[in-house]
Amino acid sequence: DFEGAYQVIADTNALPAISGRVCPQESQCECKCVRGIKNEPVGIGRLERFAADYHRMHGDEKLEKPVSNGHKVAVVGSGPSGLTCAADLAKLGYEVSVFEAFHTPGGVLVYGIPEFRLPKAIVGGEVEKLKKLGVNIMTDMVIGKVLSIDDLIDEMHFEAVFIGTGAGLPKFMNIPGENSINIMSSNEYLTRVNLMDAASEESDTPVAFGKNVAVIGGGNTAMDSVRTAKRLGAERAMI
Numbered sequence: 725d726f727e728g729a730y731q732v733i734a735d736t737n738a739l740p741a742i743s744g745r746v747c748p749q750e751s752q753c754e755c756k757c758v759r760g761i762k763n764e765p766v767g768i769g770r771l772e773r774f775a776a777d778y779h780r781m782h783g784d785e786k787l788e789k790p791v792s793n794g795h796k797v798a799v800v801g802s803g804p805s806g807l808t809c810a811a812d813l814a815k816l817g818y819e820v821s822v823f824e825a826f827h828t829p830g831g832v833l834v835y836g837i838p839e840f841r842l843p844k845a846i847v848g849g850e851v852e853k854l855k856k857l858g859v860n861i862m863t864d865m866v867i868g869k870v871l872s873i874d875d876l877i878d879e880m881h882f883e884a885v886f887i888g889t890g891a892g893l894p895k896f897m898n899i900p901g902e903n904s905i906n907i908m909s910s911n912e913y914l915t916r917v918n919l920m921d922a923a924s925e926e927s928d929t930p931v932a933f934g935k936n937v938a939v940i941g942g943g944n945t946a947m948d949s950v951r952t953a954k955r956l957g958a959e960r961a962m963i
Contacts, residue, residue, distance in 0.1 A: 730779040733772055738811035739804060741780060741846050744773030746837055748944075780849060789858035793817035798882040800867045803831020805888035807850060814857040821882070822854075823865040825889075828919060832891040835915040838948050840955070897940070906932040910941070910949045917952055937961045 733740045749769035757765035779785075795818050799806045802824040810820045828834050830847040851861065865871065876882045894909035896902055913931060916922035922931040937953040939946050942963055953961040 726775055726778040727783055729771075729775040730783065733775055737772075738808045739850055740772050741776035742804065742833060742842065742850060744769050744771075744776050745842050745846070746833075746944075780846075785853070785856075787853060787856040789856070790815060790817045792819060795819065796821070796880075796882045798823060798876045798880070798885045799888065800885060801825075801831055801888035801890075802829040802851075802861060803833060803888055803891055805890070806831060806886070807854060809886045809888060810854055810859045811857065814854065814859050819858070819860075821860040821862065823867050823871070823876075824861065824863045825866045826919065827863050829861050829863060831888075835919045836891060836911065836945065836948070838914065838918060838952050838955075840951070841948065906934065908932075910939075910945045913949055914945070914952065917956070923956055931956070933957060935959045939963050 730740065737743060747769060749772075753768050754760065754765040757768070759765050793816065797813050797818050797820050799810045799813075799820060799822045802810075802822050806822055806824075807830075810822050813820050822829065824831070826835065829851050830844075833842060833847045834844055855861065867873070867876070871880075873885055876885055892911065894911040896909065901907070916929070916931050920929070921927050922929060924930065925933075933956055934953070935958060937950070937958045937960070939950045939953070939962065946963060950961045950963055
């Protein structure tokens with residue numbers, strides 16, 4: 725019962741098609757699976773991804789805006805936490821508005837994770853589901869510049885504000901030379917490629933197309949960066 729499986733997952737997870745792809749299942753749920761003691765653990769992430777993809781292709785999405793409870797909440801940031809918060813509140817009848825600094829909603833899901841690992845259409849589909857629940861999503865809204873938290877509360881009459889802006893700030897090592905040309909944070913590199921068409925040589929501000937690319941760091945973001953460099957034509961890309 726693939727559709728039934730999706731509905732069970734969706735009861736507690738607003739973004740199953742996304743978490744089935746990019747959530748670190750191997751360290752959060754699959755590592756607890758008792759089958760892993762003697763063999764391979766159950767492929768929880770892949771099963772979640774399959775159920776969500778089956779629903780997207782075959783399911784009958786009947787989303788209706790819930791009855792309003794008369795309360796307004798603002799969500800700052802449209803990344804995974806912001807989208808999840810907005811979905812959970814909307815289902816409870818809250819009037820939710822999401823404020824996103826970039827021109828495309830999705831946060832790190834669209835600017836930080838490459839298309840080959842998480843297709844933008846998947847994220848776009850989740851955003852459209854939120855809109856059907858009545859969530860209002862506003863882009864190009866840099867909270868702190870365009871509006872302040874006080875503006876949201878005092879002038880726009882939001883009763884609560886959820887701030888989900890945690891993934892945007894890169895961490896540097898503070899060593900000589902890190903401000904040189906063609907040295908950039910993974911945040912800048914991936915954002916320009918994923919969201920600003922910098923991989924095209926026709927771009928006004930193309931990203932550096934290096935033949936030899938070094939990536940400092942060994943986490944998921946480093947792997948996304950080095951794989952992106954290879955796809956952009958690097959002959960040698962090293963972690």
